Amino acid sequence: MFEEPPLPTLDPNPWWGPGERQEDNVAVTQFKINVPEKDLKDLKDRLSLPLRLTPALEGTNFTYGFNSDTLSRIITYWIKNYDWRKRETKLNKYPHYKTQIEGLDMYFLRAAANVGVRKDVKVVPLLLVHGWPGSVVEFYGILPLLTTPREGSNVVFEVICPSIPGYGFSQGSSKPGLGTLQTAQIFLKLMKRLGYDQFYIQGGDWGSFIVTEMAILYPQNILGVHVNMVSMMTTTQRLKIWLGSLLPTGLVFSEGDKPHHHYPLSDFFALLMQETGYLHIQATKPDTIGTALDQSPVALAAYILEKFSTGTNLDNLHKPDGGLLSKDYPISIDSILDNICVYWFTGTITTSVRFYSENVNKNLENRPTNQIGVRVPSGLSMFIKDIALLPESIVKHKYLDIVTYRFHDIGGHFAAMECPDLLAADLHEFSTAVENRD
Template identity: 65%
Template sequence: MGWLRMVVVGLMVVIIAHKLSKMNKEPPLPTLDPNPWWAPGEPQQEDVSINRFNINFSKKEVDDLKARLALPLRLTPGLEDANFTYGINADTLHTIVQYWRKKYDWNKRQTRLNTYPHFKTHIEGLDIHFMRAGAKAGSAKNVKVVPLLLIHGWPGSFVEFYDILPLLTNPQEGSSVVFEVICPSIPGYGFSQGSSKQGFGQLEAAQVFLKLMKRLGYKQFYLQGGDWGSLIASNMATMYPNNILGIHVNMFTINTPGANLKMVLGALLPAGVVVEEEDQHKLYPLSTFVSMMARESGYLHLHATKPDTIGAALNQSPVSLAAYILEKFSSWTHRDNLHQPDGSLLQQHFPISLDAMLDNICIYWFTSTITTSVRLYAETFNKNFVSKSLDNIPCVVPAGLVTFAHESVNSPKSFASHKYYNIVTNNDQATGGHFAAMEEPALLATDLHQFVNIVEKKRT
């Protein structure tokens, strides 16, 4: 009966493809207000100056954090043998809080965070923060300096990029480029001011970042990002192709009718018919993928519907904030970490240092931006954004795609081609997860260098 199943599925494909051909007309680019005002009150004359600043939280703020960490912990013992399957457990959190209280040195870490110069400027009424890492071509011959906008995600921040920056700004063997890196904080994250008005989503962030790069003198530049960084970069490349030399992403989700049809058909047809055999593991069996997504995406529904509720809870206690964020660092670096007693967070082989994770949490804590950061979900998963149909508008600029083995969402190239029409590189990495720049900075940097070298060679 295998032939009969193939015939039935084939007929389904023809019928659905016919319907999709009517639905899948390319929508026009959405129109944005070119000069919105996201700060409180009415629009005012904008100060376009760019000002240097240092990360320097006061002794009062640091002492307040220490006092809150010193409060008795009210933790419920974990269930026997549950490990991290119910989320972060009491024993692990207790150990981390004790380290945070007694061994973590914020003053020392703050000095490290100031290694690269930080700046702020006003755009559309908001204070926009960015870190700048200058290219160091030095005496290297035949090395070209190219500008790169490097965009973080949630629950990350600019802290994600400290280990990868030297690999981007210094000459690397086999590469003819070095990068002048601009690393902004998404509005509502860290030192970038959050919107006071409804409607500021990832598309609006794309416009802000384009204005930032133009203000810095870059009319054309490369993009790199994961998580929100990937989505914002994709929007920029789709909306402003004349300004984008190339886009490189280490997480990409494809939500077009054609890709969604392929996902379903790939579960019904033999391997290799719809999805390349080497890509089958990224999505199939589909029941396993759906189960994993249901388990790991509860936060997303909460952020998208009631961001201020979860934000208020997390903003009251650094321990609560740490529990919420650290659980994501555990489960998103390797899918099997939830079966480890400590979620692997305290194990020597864990790819991200505890200090680096606490640096990231401290940025959220000291800037009090957890609420404004998660509002980005509510402004994305709504009718207003969906109606713009960005997913169905092709990205035509050169694209570099890299998949890390333990990323929660991995799309086969045949799916990605429904969005990215000019895929230059598409590589799979055997290690690494969601926080690629922190986990595998060398692999991510090498992949980015490879992509940009190919694009630059074609351009010249």
């Protein structure tokens, strides 16, 4: 319906580090997470300061933001029960590395494939990309399911999990302009440096943007792309959603395929306004909010935990604990605190939220790749509690070669942490189908 624009042209060798361009140190060196004792003491001292919390309004639960009573309980748990050194040992289960790319010290972990006695499986490389407010911590539950053989699958993955520049242990840019397109180029260079000329890619949240950009820019290097969130949309997709809101069922969508999550559109846009205030702040004034969060681990915890509450289920807004302390909450508090600690100890909350300014505030909706279809084999997993939820009849206008599309009636935004078995099964099914193509 609409003519695709040409691929954007990127500087093939930019310098995002401080100062003038230098030669990259291309060595790949092993890295161990080992937070200094002085940093642990500093964290404990800050957490032990008297809390200055305003009592929540009666009966509001999480509808005004993070409930102060719940925050007090979580901070008490953090001080008395959470043991970073034990968690650090867990995080060091996989080998970690750093290498310099385009002036930045880029971090990644590597989870090796374990074929065992199986002789009928193929080891394939997989680049696994996180989002915000996540980190590689998101993937510790799913990695064992990807790196070992699975019934019905004839592939097993060698997994590379990098941190986005400015997140966790990856250095942030010293210069403006590093967004998802530029990150896609950095990650391609990383995989090639590790010896992978062709590989699979998977992502959610910002990760879905980055891997989709990679599939568009470098189709010759991508064996297949899998995402568990779709936000990059063509004009055709937007037009179809709009028409579907006006016309009777059956003309644009069948009853079973109608994107009910978006209708009525007025409710959907009201929901977006309610739940994306953070995005507008981070897209416009990232250093202001970053500075505030970097001064207090309590503030950082409230800011990130609130996203884990609504990201897993919007109904959590109406629970006194935001669902976070419920027995059926799908993610352990320790795992979320691991993620928060990565941001705290690396001091990267400001550089992470700058990613919104580089993308959302720099014409995210008008970038040329929005109107370019993904032609590599694609797999999509939709989890019912995620805010970005689209039927196959919509996503097929962006992902032009859909191999698998799976809709799950459980799970939300943090699928790798909430439903690792389902997401792993989808990835195995998708890659097996691609590998078995004639």
